[in-house]
Amino acid sequence: MNGVTALKPVEQKNAHLSCKVNGEPAQVSVMPCKTLLEMLREDLQLTGTKHGCELGECGVCAVLIDGLPALSCLSLALDAEGRAIDTIEGLAEDAELHPLQSAFADLGGAQCGYCTPAILLTSKALLDKQPNPTREQIREALSGNLCRCTGYQQIFEAVEEAILRISQAEKQAAAGTG
Numbered sequence: 001m002n003g004v005t006a007l008k009p010v011e012q013k014n015a016h017l018s019c020k021v022n023g024e025p026a027q028v029s030v031m032p033c034k035t036l037l038e039m040l041r042e043d044l045q046l047t048g049t050k051h052g053c054e055l056g057e058c059g060v061c062a063v064l065i066d067g068l069p070a071l072s073c074l075s076l077a078l079d080a081e082g083r084a085i086d087t088i089e090g091l092a093e094d095a096e097l098h099p100l101q102s103a104f105a106d107l108g109g110a111q112c113g114y115c116t117p118a119i120l121l122t123s124k125a126l127l128d129k130q131p132n133p134t135r136e137q138i139r140e141a142l143s144g145n146l147c148r149c150t151g152y153q154q155i156f157e158a159v160e161e162a163i164l165r166i167s168q169a170e171k172q173a174a175a176g177t178g
């Protein structure tokens with residue numbers, strides 16, 4: 001016996017939090033050490049949010065917190081308390097794809113698709129704030145989202161196509177023909 005006492009592992013108790021996920025109230029019991037990414041994927045089975053570098057470098061884990069893009073691998077689950085979290089599972093309305101989703105599908109903005117959920121949500125946050133962004137503003141907004149497949153061109157074109165589709169739908173709705 002050399003006088004060194006082994007430390008007992010610290011027992012973590014689950015914490016309880018309330019938030020909204022994709023517009024619905026959610027109560028979650030979660031280990032305080034978990035990231036928001038882990039809570040979404042493991043506790044809520046929302047696996048559309050992807051798991052990448054866990055270092056804040058690839059952007060595949062982005063979700064919206066109170067409408068703004070956030071890296072869920074760098075956020076604690078407990079940071080969701082009282083906040084509205086939007087994931088890719090909530091982007092389509094009923095059976096209808098969001099115009100960003102349909103434009104990405106039609107123009108090849110998604111290839112392997114691993115980066116796509118985060119890119120769609122980040123683009124949505126941009127369009128909610130700035131409905132008619134320039135190519136440069138789109139590029140800037142998506143600069144934290146890495147894509148190894150597309151070369152980005154199709155992604156930028158798909159966002160621009162979605163802008164056109166949203167604008168056409170709004171005009172039709174205003175004219176009562178939508």
Ligand code: FES
Nearest residue numbers: 052053054059073
């Ligand atoms: S997993 Fe890469 S930034 Fe979060």
Ligand code: FES
Nearest residue numbers: 111112147148149
């Ligand atoms: S479509 Fe494959 S990483 Fe972007």
